[in-house]
Amino acid sequence: MSPKDLAPAHVREIAPYVPGKPIAETARELGMAEAAILKLASNENPLGSSPKAIEALRGALGDLAWYPDGSGHDLKAAISAKLAVAPENIVLGNGSNDVLELVARAFLTPADSAVYSRHAFMVYPLVVKAVGARGVEVPAKDYGHDLAAMAAAIRADTKIVFLANPNNPTGTFLPWEEIRAFVERVPPTALVVLDEAYGEYLPDERRSPTAGWLARFPNLVVSRTLSKAYGLAGLRVGFGLAHPEVAELMNRVRQPFNVNHLAMVAACAALGDEAFIAESRRVNAEGLEQLARGFGRLGLEFIPSAGNFIAVRVGDAARVYGSLLREGVIVRPVAGYGMPEHLRVTVGTAPQNERFLAALARALEAA
Secondary structure, three states, X not given: OOHXXXXXXHHHOOOOOOXXXXXXXXXXXXXXXXXXXXXXXXXXXXXXXXXHHHHHHHHHHHHOOOOOOOOOHHHHHHHHHHXXXXXXXXEEEOOHHHHHHHHHHHHOOOOOEEEEEOOOOOHHHHHHHHOOOEEEEEOOXXXXXXXXXXXHHOOOOEEEEEEEOOOOOOOOXXXXXXXXXXXXXXXXXXXXXXXXXXXXXXXXXXXXXXXXXXXXXXXXXXXXXXXXXXXXXXXXXXXXXXXXXXXXXXHHHOOOOOOOHHHHHHHHXXXXXXXXXXXXXXXXXXXXXXXXXXXXXXXXXXXXXXXXXXXXXXXXXXXXXXHHHHOOEEXXXXXXXXXXXXXXXXXXXXXXXXXXXXXXXXXHHOO
């Protein structure tokens, strides 16, 4: 018997999540300086972090000997003030991935199922399999969520429906009135987990109203993160919004001190940095247009995106990815998402986008 045979079958069957290739690893492999590597693989903010967050972090470095506030009082207060929700509606997570896992651990058993779309975030099936539940993958519609098909896929044993808006890795967006109509169709015996990791990049007319839906839909859980637009990916801090009874159950399975002190200090400051978010949104909108024009010049199909990334169809994606990598440009292959001909590229600054497009043109010419 191998030690791995001691683990249950549903754990042995999990394919580990593979993140974007790190800069340091790529630099070592290519013999290049880290500063020469351009990483556009993990949807990080090319402007860095909120300056207010960095300033707050410097002032908190003397507190490292103390455990964090396990209740997250100050961060919950900041979220509460910003989104007009009660602290009892908030669950803090070590990134929004943690929030997704908390929902699965609190509500799924091996007798249950969870519904999610094809071409949706890989963490959904991962957290479902980790607790031994059954995943129900629904075919996508134009690379996005087919809400009618997802509603039809809900079974008597379905406890969770995962839905992302905008969706990752495709960037598709559905109008909020369609999302609300879908939530109304889901029976109260199932939770709707709405992943809004990229919500801060949406223009004002598309801004999420879902925090205001909690009183109407006690089976709604909204997941958000400060890893993307706020630029705090290295600190891992996110949060969930839910009915107080749902939040309380999620907190029962949450690890003590799951969000560290520095992350909470930085998050409190970042949530108040409206100027940084506005600039991040502006740079991203211009970058999306720049990349779309570049893809048009190269004759490439792409999926219009509402996030801070864009998926482009390049044909032999593995070969193109390798060519880009040899030039020190890291993007994200998405074959694992059922998109073997696409690459996903994070929107960078204008010079970064131009460097990527030039490298992409050379990679395509070498085909």
